[in-house]
Amino acid sequence: MKKKIITSAFSNLYTDQRIEKVCGTLYENGYEVELIGNDWNGAEEMRRPYLFSRIHLASKSLKTAYFEFNWKLYHQLIKKADRNTILHANDVDALYPNYLIAKKLNIPLVFDSHEIFSEMPAIQGKMSQKLWRYVEKTVIPELTWMITASGSYGRWFEKKYGISPVVVQNAPRRLGFNIDIPQNNPKILLYQGAINPFRGIDKVILAMHHTENLLLKIAGDGPKKQEYEALVVSEKLQSKVEFLGKLKPEDLRKVTLTADCGMSIEENGGESYFYSLPNKVLDCIQARVPLILSNLPELQNIKNQFDVGELIKDHQPEHIAAAINKVLAKGRDHYQPELERASNMLCWENEEIKLLQVFQKASNAFGFKQ
Template identity: 20%
Template sequence: MANDANRGRILCISFSDITSDSRVLRQLDVLAELGEVTTVGFGDKPAAATEHLAVDADLPSLPQTPLGVALLALRRFDTVEFMAPAVKAARALLKDRRFDVVVANEARAMALGHEVAHGAPVVADMHEWAPEERSHVRSWRLLVKPFMTHQCAKYLGKMTAVTTVNDSIAELYKQRFGVRPQIVRNAAAYRELSPTPVQDDRIRLVHSGGAVPGRNLETLIEAVRGLDERYTLDLYLVPGRDGGKYLGQLRALIDGDPRITLHPPVPSTEVPSTLNQYDVGIYSLPPLTPNHLYMLPNKIFDFVQARIAVVFGSAPETDRLITEHELGVIAPDASAKAMRETLAALDTEQVRRFKQNVDTAAKVLNSTEDAATLRAIVGDLLARTAR
């Protein structure tokens, strides 16, 4: 493994605002242990990076230009793979650089990662199931899904290692593309926190995440508006890239309800300590895509480290964790009615018991195992390149 005198050069590509991307931030913490890290992506320099090459956040990471869309429609995927404006900008920034290991986040970064590696090993962190990331949107399903499928078929076999978020999605990659990813969950780091007391006449609900259409946040608001005065809901939402339009829609839906409070987002490092004052973390997502069906979002791990109980809409991966560790209860579907009835059936003694179970589970449901997996993958590759 690279030592302090001769640390490896690692490139991390992510077409996201990395400082707000909790999965990539955890990834960078591990990479920074192993070498000097250059990041390429939107936004400011992440704290763990040695160097950051900033890409204009207004540039799309898919070929959403008139020519690009036409080529997608014509299935000219090899021609279009470097035509996304953000990819073109990142390619220009990286053309003369050399690295010992490249980490490409998500399918849209694989072609660039493979090219700029110049033969160095490339680790593809696919996050979730790339071909159907937004297949519930018609334009994505018709134009982008075939492109993503082509990229996976073309590049996954060229990657030195592949990671993804859970076993269900790893199995999809194995069945469709013949690769078996290693598992790196979205688990948060362990926090030294304790459950806060539950009031006899109050159940404090909370949700944190992105204010992005399709996240089913309307359902959470509608569910709580139909509950009695015991329930409050606090929302810590990261604005989407729509100029605040969706947040405005949520404010209108809340309509001044004094029990529902919309807060500014907090840094990802502060999420568990902020949520610790609440009782139950809630989340529900209709299974419109395989990623929705097989979700294992970072927020369930954030809730665990915050030492709060959980109520989630049913999904195989989260159901397994909730049931195994008795973290809370599962709504039978993603409707407001199911969430409302599930929450209404809770009593304070149940919530207290769940919070104690969560406190025990926090010792195992954290990022230690995931960091060790990534550390072993990248550390081994650096050791090989140093020989």
């Protein structure tokens, strides 16, 4: 019988590229995939070759939305899961209902931790942090199959909970590179991703005072957007900083290809940030765009393996500008050989092999047949 996988996540699904790639790979390799998300923050129209649905959430606050989603997800899983099902939970905020149903039906559960959820900056010191730590402590040591998004995350979970996750980096699919590198005037520095605290965005805005003939483009949305827009105005940098808003993934890829320099200068906003390998790094590598990088473990590891950009000394605006100016002085052409080498290694085609091995082991252990 064809294996069924129910993938669930506290997500509106539309912009979650990791879940899209994972479900696509599983579907293309013969699994019957059903994806469950929610309509928190909207439910934009999307098409997928497999079944998907979004749980409607009536909650007005994120705190109550989590409880509502977990309650409704449990009841969805009760109806949809059977003895031929592998459950696939994405992040701790979808884990507990999957764990309960997996125990109830004695079926496999694969957990994908995109980050260290209990150590995210947004919940530091809050009651919700205690709740998510409780879920982690209760469920994760009981798991057999777990994947996570960086080697540093994997080592953290092993030390904390005694489980060794398989590392499946959130790399994009291999992008054949056959475009002419644009000769921008002014040059373009690109930030892409959520406009959240600890991303170094406010620091790079201030760094624009120390650059010439450069335009900073900020693609994304988030809780800090208005504050950073106001910072641009107060610093009189409107001619040097442009906010592009939230772009569709396919539109963002086109913008990335045009940049002279990307950036991933996350600050140490807690262990989830400290040990992360941000998507934007791997996206820029596939677009063959050099980066400025902060000195966090996974970013330093990339730089040690591949000369794809420059590390910033610290988050002082002058030092950020120095790294930007160094990249621009060398030019995008200079970094192409190393970016090409990195793009061949850090791509989804390599990562999905490890993903499929995990689901194959889960299938075999519960008597499923290919």
